[in-house]
Amino acid sequence: xxxSIKVRAKLKGGETVVKALISHAMETGQRKDKKTGKKIPAHxxxxxxxxxxxxxxxxxxxxxxxSKNPYLSFKFSGAKAGDVLKxxxxxxxxxxxxxxxxxx
Amino acid sequence: xxxxxxxxxxxxxxxxxxxxxxxxxxxxxxTVLAAWPKAAFEATDVNGAVxxxxxxxxxxxxxxxxxxxxxxxENGAVVPITVxxxxxxxxxxxxxxxxxxxxxxxxxxMGGNAAGFVSTRVKMSKTSDVLVVVKAGGxxxxxxxxxxxxxxxxxx
Numbered sequence: 001x002x003x004s005i006k007v008r009a010k011l012k013g014g015e016t017v018v019k020a021l022i023s024h025a026m027e028t029g030q031r032k033d034k035k036t037g038k039k040i041p042a043h044x045x046x047x048x049x050x051x052x053x054x055x056x057x058x059x060x061x062x063x064x065x066x067s068k069n070p071y072l073s074f075k076f077s078g079a080k081a082g083d084v085l086k087x088x089x090x091x092x093x094x095x096x097x098x099x100x101x102x103x104x
Numbered sequence: 105x106x107x108x109x110x111x112x113x114x115x116x117x118x119x120x121x122x123x124x125x126x127x128x129x130x131x132x133x134x135t136v137l138a139a140w141p142k143a144a145f146e147a148t149d150v151n152g153a154v155x156x157x158x159x160x161x162x163x164x165x166x167x168x169x170x171x172x173x174x175x176x177x178e179n180g181a182v183v184p185i186t187v188x189x190x191x192x193x194x195x196x197x198x199x200x201x202x203x204x205x206x207x208x209x210x211x212x213x214m215g216g217n218a219a220g221f222v223s224t225r226v227k228m229s230k231t232s233d234v235l236v237v238v239k240a241g242g243x244x245x246x247x248x249x250x251x252x253x254x255x256x257x258x259x260x
Contacts, residue, residue: 015219047140057218059212061139061145064227065206065210066227067225067226070224072222073221073223074212074219076217077217
């Protein structure tokens with residue numbers, strides 16, 4: 001599976017700043033196909049999980065109103081350089097992806 | 105790349121062979137979907153969405169929540185929103201857009217080490233308030249700001 005997540009985690013004065021970009025259609029289910037006039041079925045990420053050394057630092061439940069190719073940023077403390085941060089997502093069709101990044 | 109491909113193949117093989125059997129440690133879509141608060145996300149009113157998420161809709165306005173959103177968003181499909189909560193012990197942050205067909209946009213649950221800060225981009229169908237609900241110490245706090253939308257983010 002092609003990598004759909006781009007993640008950067010940087011230490012900044014004791015806090016780790018995580019920035020992530022996920023490529024996903026985030027289809028709301030409200031949009032209509034211009035040619036056929038039929039609604040395009042919803043297809044969106046429902047849950048994003050981020051773990052650091054096996055402990056969850058952030059879980060996000062998302063609805064359809066998150067923009068296409070979602071961007072997410074958050075901060076947490078207690079990490080050191082070289083630690084591994086894992087991020088994964090699951091969408092409403094059961095598709096998923098995960099990525100690991102080293103904290104710089 | 106290769107190891108991921110390997111585990112992906114292994115996983116799909118396990119799923120097709122045994123239906124739900126997945127090796128320990130992997131999150132199955134099934135368990136994740138069960139945790140996703142469907143009723144809250146499908147609620148068409150703010151109160152329903154908030155109580156579906158937090159079990160209560162009693163909120164208090166708080167000045168300790170900083171909501172950064174554009175006053176005027178030219179493109180409703182991409183509205184950047186940043187929330188900073190200075191309330192001690194922030195457990196969860198929800199973003200709601202009352203003007204959307206389903207107001208609940210996202211709920212971020214903080215782990216023990218996470219700071220009360222999230223930044224993301226949302227879709228807005230029309231000019232509306234952006235409402236942020238923060239859960240801290242079992243109580244709900246809220247803050248809101250209006251965002252004017254020139255082109256809606258829903259519809260083709």
